[in-house]
Amino acid sequence: MPYVAGVMVGDPVKGQEVISRWNQWAGWVVLATAPFIGASIDKLGRRKGWLALVVGLMVPLTAALWWARPDGSGLSVEATMLCVMSAQILFGYSEILHNSLLVRAAGLRSAHRASGLALSLGNLFSVLALSFTFWAFALPGTVDWSWVPAQPLFGLDPAAHEPERVVAWMAAGLLLVGSIPLFLFTPDAAPTGRRPLQALAEGAAELWSMLRTVSRYRDAAVYIGSRMFFVDGMNGVLVYIGVFAVGVMKWGALEMLAFGILLSVFAVLGGFVGRWLDAGVGPKNALRIEISCAMAGLALTLGMRPDLIAYLWPVTPGVAVWDSPVFSTLPDLVFAGIGCTYAIFITAQYASSRTLLTRLTPPDQTGAFFGVYALSGVATAWLAPTLVNQGTALTGTQQGGFAMLLLLLGLGLVGLFFVRGGGRSWTLASR
Secondary structure: OHHHHHHHHOOHHHHHHHHHHHHHHHHHHHHHHHHHHHHHHHHHOOOHHHHHHHHHHHHHHHHHHHHOOOOOOOOOHHHHHHHHHHHHHHHHHHHHHHHOOHHHHHOOOOHHHHHHHHHHHHHHHHHHHHHHHHHHHHOEOOEOOOOOOOOOHHHOOHHHOHHHHOHHHHHHHHHHHHHHHHHHHOOOOOOOOOOHHHHHHHHHHOHHHHHHHHHHOHHHHHHHHHHHHHHHHHHHHHHHHHHHHHHOOOOOHHHHHHHHHHHHHHHHHHHHHHHHHHHHHOHHHHHHHHHHHHHHHHHHHOOOEOOEEOOOEEOOOOOEOOOOOOOOEHHHHHHHHHHHHHHHHHHHHHHHHHHHHHHHOOHHHHHHHHHHHHHHHHHOOOHHHHHHHHHHHHHOOHHHHHOHHHHHHHHHHHHHOOOOOOOOOOOOOOO
């Protein structure tokens, strides 16, 4: 998205508006369709075949982003965002499917450990992929280091932004290859014998009944309602932090790759932090800590510019504090450091969120509850992009749009104070 905003659109402020508008549309589509998938999961029985279909569609959509050329000779901005939006919609479906397999794969008592470990391993592979990209494509031609190739590998042309676009192929390959162990080795639900259309029809008919069932578990319902807001705010930070860095901090491709590596490294730690907090203070208190820390980091980010640190500390722009091809100025270092806190606590939040739901719901209804859980993640998926879009348009600044995410995180945090249970041990949510 930083590439789309800064290069393809050519104006980070306008690019943030464009991206938020398309994200808003994706949120509406998922809102209109995902609840029926969630309602039908338990009736479909086996999930892995449907998950394979979703992944099989996401792979070519992701790979197609290679053709998002800066000169307009490939995918247009609209076609690029259509691919991205479609992949986002499919990812929403995949979350419903793979989250419903969590307890089956790991067991109730080990769900928090498996959830955190999975997120850590995913980010570890991101570190490896981004580090290879940094060494093979971004650094060549910018530094005279013996261990760095003189030119980007495979003849990639920096002028055509090929080192940035090649990550589309790498991401598609990791998604494809990385899915294979899941399909080969994780347990699936038992078959029900229902035809897919029959299961979908029954799921649609019982969607309202499902919502009524969830509403009888007061604490689970309050939690899911709170999550609608804080997860949308967290997702918004992930989507727009790179666009913010390009537009406000004036970072280029080299800085963005290095930033991606740093975020992924600390996201690995975030998966473990989620596990430790879940075990130490319980997933509900863990979520409170994680959201609060993310809000503090977001508030500090809004006060960052190349000539200003945390609102109050003016500096001379462009003055290097150490000899480095990236993050050589003090504002750059501080901004990157704040981003690392995001990576830790946002990743930990994803782990703790799943764990908390398993602590508040009956084990034999995980499909239904994770269906509504997924609905809570998409019911307001349009809200963060809409608020960012409006804030950016009204203020004419990226800070004005980014600040709107604080509202969503705050609403979600307040809601958690009305949830009972969710401690270190499992207890059935109150009726």
